[in-house]
Amino acid sequence: MPAADAPVAPSAHGQPVAPRFQVHAYPLVLRLVSSLLQVLMTADLLCASALVVVGTFMGAMNPKPPALAGWLALIALGLFGLTRLIRWLSAATFSVEPSQFVLERRGDRFEIPVTSVESVHVWRLPLPGAGLSLRMKSGRGFQYALQVADPLPVLEAMGKEAEHPLTAFAHARATVMRQRWYHLALKYALFPLVPTVIMFQLNQRITFGGPFAQYHMYGLGPYLQSFFMYWAYFTALLVLFASIWRVLAELVAFAGAWLSPMRAGGVRRFAEVANAVLYYGGFCSLVAWKFLQ
Template identity: 65%
Template sequence: MHAADAPAETSAAGQAVAPSFHVRAYALAPRLLSAVFQGVIAADLLLASYLVFSFTFTGAANPTPPVLAGWLVGLALVLYGLLQLTRWLSAATFSVEPSRFVLERRGDRFEIPVSSVESIRVWRLLLPGAGLSLRMKSGRTFQYSPQVADPRPLLEAIARENPTLPVETRHPLAAFAHARATSFHRRWYFRVLELVLFPLVTGTIVFQLNQRITFGGPFAQYHMQGLGPYLRSFFTYWAALTSALVLFATPWRVLAELVSLVGAWISPPHARGVRRFAEIAWLLLYFGGFAAIMAQFIDW
């Protein structure tokens, strides 16, 4: 859920309406749990991809992905469901007023006087996403911390409504999160292309090459053995190529994030430009680099 940049509006009575943002309000334990879910899901899928890529075609007459890989994918789906449940339970709104902050979370309403807040700090660990903490004058952190995809509009609203309150609007991590949220928008259809259609196309190419070499035609296995074995073979090659894509793309994605983070840390005003460069380079490597490897592999 993205925070909306909600500048104050004027009500019918002529009074300013406080900027309000959709956030996820995390206590420490749910936040850590969500971060653990994210890490385990990523590690789980990487391990499953490694198993499929490394042990599917190991001399077997009828290659199939390892059973353990299927269990790992199932575990990842369960953890993803739990992660979404945690996010849903943490949904909240955060309103910024000149004298107080108002956090409304699942029937609870917290009114936090600005006079009791020492500073607003950006999360140093951007897990399960970017967010900010309210450091109280008592020395403690307020029990709920708002998490938003882009913390900058919220930070700027706080600084605008409360100019004497120390707010980390220019922190490098705020610039990094802002650039990640705004510099390269990926629509749902791009996600489908990236995660579904591209693996499907590459998997189909390799599958059809295998059908022609092994069985003598694009549908020969279907005519010889039936629809079930034919679809199982297709699934095997699709799973193998999807796993190869995951293993190929992951280190480049990590590198793109590191470049973006270093760029934001060195020069926060240029964080968006660095992010755009990193994203475009990653896309070229993902689509062009993998296609080039495939072309060389099948000797086009």
């Protein structure tokens, strides 16, 4: 959940209001579990996609995606549900007051004196997302680690060092890469319809003799099943295609943030634009090249 900006604003009595951030507070074990579930879910989806791409058209008169891919997709859905449950259970607010930091989590309130905090560290491994850990002067870490999409406003409100490359990387990712559900729907549900319609209609005309011949010969069920088979195939192919460009985009953005934190936002914009061009334009170019062979 992205952290909202929390500027200091005067209250009704003329006193500044403490900056307040929406965070997720994880004890160590819960953070490890959530990170593991996220990794497993990603690996599961990639395995399911690879199975669909490799096994759908393998020597069958009536091709269909392998059954194992469907089971893996269901497992991924279950893992996603568990990650959402953990996020709901870990929802909290973090307030920065003049003399203390206040964490409120599911009825619990923790007041941390500013003088007792030695340092604040951005997570080196951003799993299950970007976040912060508080190091106490006693030498021990605070019992909860705080996941926040953009650590920069929190660090600035706390008066802590905010120029680390990891901070610049997370800030650029949170402010530049703002994907909504409809972006994902366009990318993984609607865009696969373009090659699906083309290949499905070619198959209908070559195999059955017309755009609706299978429907007239066998009924609506087999016709829609054939269409879904092509849509599932191209969706899985695009998931694998997108994962390649996503890894490269993150590597470029991270390298840019590490080499020049001040230019992390610009590098991230370049990486995201290039990623979109390579995803949409690159796939269309591959399909066109395949037809022209």
